[in-house]
Amino acid sequence: MQRSDDRAGRSRQRRAQDELQASQYARSLIEASLDPLVTISPDGKITDVNEATIRVTGVAREQLVGSDFSNYFTEPKKAREGYQQVFAKGSVTDYALTIRHGDGKLTDVLYNASVYKDGRGTVLGVFAAARDITAQKKAGEERSRLAAIVDSSADAIIGKTLNGVVTSWNKGAELMFGYAASEVIGKHISIVIPPQLRDEERSILERLSQGHSIQPYETTRVRRDGGLIDVSVTVSPVRDADGNIVGASKIARDITAQKQASQYARSLIEASLDPLVTISPDGKITDVNEATIRVTGVARDQLVGSDFSNYFTEPDKAREGYRQVFAQGSVTDYPLTIRHKDGELTDVLYNASVYKDVGGNVLGVFAAARDITDQKKAETELQKAHSELELRVQERTAELATANESLQGEIAERRRAEQVIRELSTPVLQVRDGMLILPIIGILDSQRARQLTEQLLRAIRDNRARVAVVDITGVPAVDSKIANHLLQTAEAARLMGATVVLTGLSPEVAQALVSIGVDLSRLTTVGDLQGGIADADRRLGYKVTREGETALGRRA
Amino acid sequence: MKDEVRVTIKSDVDVVAARQEGRALAAHLGFSTGDLALIATAISEVARNIVNYAKQGEIILKVAEKDGRYGIVVVARDQGPGIADVARAMQDGHSTSGGLGLGLPGSKRVMDDFDIVSEVDKGTTVTMKKWAR
Amino acid sequence: MRVPILKQGPYLIASVQSALTDADLLQMRDDLARLVGQHRSHGVVVDVTALDVLDSFAARTLRTMAYAIRLRGAQMVIVGIQPEVAFAMVQLGLSLPGVDTALDLEEGLALLNRKTSEDHASEG
Structure with a gap:
């Protein structure tokens, strides 16, 4: 009897020991978990927490235990509804909440929770495990941000495999090549490459797959409508997580206008x-x-x-x-x-x-x-004229003065012409007496536009021009800012007594400018440079043919 | 060159003096001839405002420097009647003296910074700044 | 300083000097109005080559002057607005609508000749 009692006592003791060991083991696992874990009583009080919960809330264990679970969230009501759902349904998964730390730091979490019961099946409380998803959320935001950048880029951004099969195709690519993403993804990139350039594409992909870096290059591509465009291309490798090159990302920029x-x-x-x-x-x-x-x-x-x-x-x-x-x-x-x-x-x-x-x-x-061969000659002549002037000063004063004046004029003229070459980027050309031509090439930023205006106005004064033809055929984009600047230039020229004739403004651009409120009626526009010169000729001719200019002007 | 030039404004003769001083200072700071005309015109406008509305005041011209760039600061100050509705005075076309009403808003357009503080019966201070390019 | 006004045949020429005050400008306006009547001039050239500033007051006075002279049966043309001055004016929103302009005195006189030859027999 005593034996059996002893036996029974030993086995009870062992069982109690086993249970203690098992619960200590479970406890250490719980404490070691990086996820905040809590147990909650049916009335919503916290009954136990682990280290991770203390870290994420910034509140000590003894203060957490016994307090309301819902206290530690940005949306207490939603937290309450969460554990009530668990009591009602037995469990919830991926319930999104945001934990607020004592110092204000927020942590986005997903809760997985279930009820736990005693041996008789009575519900004792809820066991809730939170998973921190802040990093995940950030990564997701970063991905969508990058996707938005790719999508909004005016450049064509194309992803492809090392065999040349298209894997991504942004809006810029759709606009540039005229194919929708759905039409080209899965197809070979060669549909936008002119036949004679397909070898170039092959060799680039080959070199890229061998790990060579590819310098940006200029080439030609073909649009869906068959039109050719000049593009500048940058290719970079796409690597998988292990660093192996698995594809290529290509950025193409339309440089047709630039060319x-x-x-x-x-x-x-x-x-x-x-x-x-x-x-x-x-x-x-x-x-x-x-x-x-x-x-x-x-x-x-x-x-x-x-x-x-x-x-x-x-x-x-x-x-x-x-x-x-x-x-x-x-x-x-x-x-x-x-x-x-x-x-x-x-x-x-x-x-x-x-x-x-x-x-x-x-x-x-x-x-x-x-x-300056001619100029040198002119200078010699001028000197000669000067010495003659000294010799026969009394009899020929008037005549020589005139000759002198015209020679001086010629030299001044030549100096002005020299100025043209110094300003080759925006030459001001005098093609006829009283007429200037300004062919503007390239992008007009506000500083360059200003420089141009100052140059034009000075040229009008220095050349005594009455008409200036400004040709903007070579300007790739004319926006309202540039248009208003041109308007101001024309008005300033008028104040000086000269007319500006604008050429090379396409009807589409003109229409667009008018629709956003640019008053083009204050500007004289003619389709192309040739027409502009003809118009300028008419203006000058009209004034020249009328009597009067010589009647008083030259003598005055 | 002194760091600060003050011109007392009492009549239209002083308006001319103020813009000539301003032009000289701006030329010394390396402004382009185009900018010199803008600065002189803007000074003319604010100085004339003093003559027309406050009868008396002063123009202070100073040098500004930031990150190695130079600029000119023009302060126009008077103890006149002040402007009741500054926002309205800054609209194109507004004028209480029969002018074109382009003086102040025009000056604001051509300067880099433009600030106006006015209190009725206390006076008006206009501060404007332009940087040399 | 009072603006000197010269009589040149049927025309008057006013040569504005650099430091033009508001009072000088108003004086010139009154002088020109008087002299146009006195000499029965057909036209007026206002030469502003020397001016380095044309502000809102000057722009307004020149405009009203042009209208007043037209009412007296003569033409007015402004000559010699410098490039920097012209650009400053448009940037400030100043302009001279309806007022004739020309590059310099010579062009201004030629313009007056063309305009007045319609109304007057050649008297130059």
């Missing part, structure tokens, strides 16, 4: 009567125009790559000249003499300045020469 503007600039450069060259930092010619070919008698392909200093009577002085430009940024009126391969000499004055890439790095020197 057209640069072609327009190129044609102006070619049309220039002045020899123009660009020189690399080591003194080699990198580009020339027709006038340079004429004045040296050397073919373009021979000029390019040769020493700039080769073509002058004083090579050392020529070298010294471009070195000065690199050192000081620019030189003006640097005298040199160009030797034609047949021996003919041309006296010129060089105006040169460095040109830079967008990052501000000097790429080379742009040099414009002005033939």
Whole structure:
């Protein structure tokens, strides 16, 4: 009996020990959990908490236990409804709440909770485990933010596999190529690549998959409607979590307008009567125009790559000249003499300045020469005229004064023309007496627009112009700000007594400007440059043919 | 060049003096000729406001500097009757002296900063600033 | 300083100097109105080449002057508004609607010749 009693006592003891061990084990697991865990009594009081709960609320254990569970949330009512649901239904999953820390910090959590019962099945309370989803939420927001950026980009952003199959296609791509995302995802990228350029695409994807980085490049793409567009492309690899390259992301920017503007600039450069060259930092010619070919008698392909200093009577002085430009940024009126391969000499004055890439790095020197052979002759004549003036001052004062005046005028005229080359970016050209032409090329920001206005108004005064034709064919985007600036320029010109004729404004852009309230009626507009010049001729002709201008004007 | 120039405004002759001083200071600070005309015109407008409404006051011209850039500060101050409705006075076309009513709003448009404080029977202070480019 | 006014044939020429005060401007307006009547002038050239500021008061006075002179049967043309002054004016919202402008004195006189030849036999 005693034995059996002993036995029974031992086994009870062991069971109690086992139970204690099991509950200590469970307790340590609970404490070790990174998720805030609590138990809640049927009246909503907290009955137990773990370390994580203390951390996330910033409240001590003894204060938490016995307090209302709902106290620790931004929405106490919703918290109460949560545990009431658990008591009613037995459990809830992924119930979203926000815990408020004592110092105000918020933690987004999802609760999973269930009731726990005693051995007889009586509900004792709710066991609730919270999972911190703040990081998850942030990641989700970051993803949607990036997606929004990709979506709102004017650039085409395209994802593709290493085999060239399209995996993503943003709005910019839809607009640029004319295909909707749904039409191209899963298809091969070659639908937007002209047939002759498909090898280029293959080799780029190949090099990318081997881990080579790809420099941004310019190429041509074909739209859905068959039209070709010039694009500048940046390709970067897409890697999986292990760092393996699994695809490519490509950003394409439409540079058609930019290219057209640069072609327009190129044609102006070619049309220039002045020899123009660009020189690399080591003194080699990198580009020339027709006038340079004429004045040296050397073919373009021979000029390019040769020493700039080769073509002058004083090579050392020529070298010294471009070195000065690199050192000081620019030189003006640097005298040199160009030797034609047949021996003919041309006296010129060089105006040169460095040109830079967008990052501000000097790429080379742009040099414009002005033939001053005639000017030199004119100066000699002027001097001769002066000495004659001294000899026969009494008898010919009047005549010589006139001759002198016109020579001075000629020289001043030439100086003004020289100014044109200095301002090559926005040349002001005098094509006829009283008429100026301003071909504007490239993007007009407000500072450049202002500069342009000041230049135009001064040119009107200096050239005594009565009509100025401003051609904006080469301006890629004309918005209301630029339009209003042009209006102000026209009004200022009128105050000076001159008329501005605007050309190259497309009917669509004009319509858009009028619809947003720009008063174009205050501006004289003519479709194209040719029409503008004709209009200007009419204006000047009308004034010239009337008698009176000479009747009093010249004599006054 | 002094840091501060004060011009007492009592008549239209002083208006001319104020804008000439302002132009000289701005030229010294390296403003473009286009900006010089704008600054001189704006000074002319605020100085004339003093003559027309307050009879007497002063124009203070100062140099401003920030991050190596220079600017001109023009303060026009008077102890005149003040402006009852500043917002209305700043609308294009408003004038109580039969003018075009473009003086103040026009000046505000062409300067980088423009601030007007006015109290009835106490006076008006206009502070405007423009930075050299 | 009073603005000097010269008689040149059928026209009057007013040459404004740099430091033009409001009083000088009003004086010029009154002088011109009087002289146009006295000489029965056909036109007036106001030369503002020397002016470095044309503010709202000057713009308004020039406008009313042009209207007043037209009412007396003559034409007025403003010449020599400098580029910076013109640009400053438009930026401030000042303009001279309905007032004739020309580049310089020579152009201004030529413009007056054209305008008045319709009304008057050539008297130059």
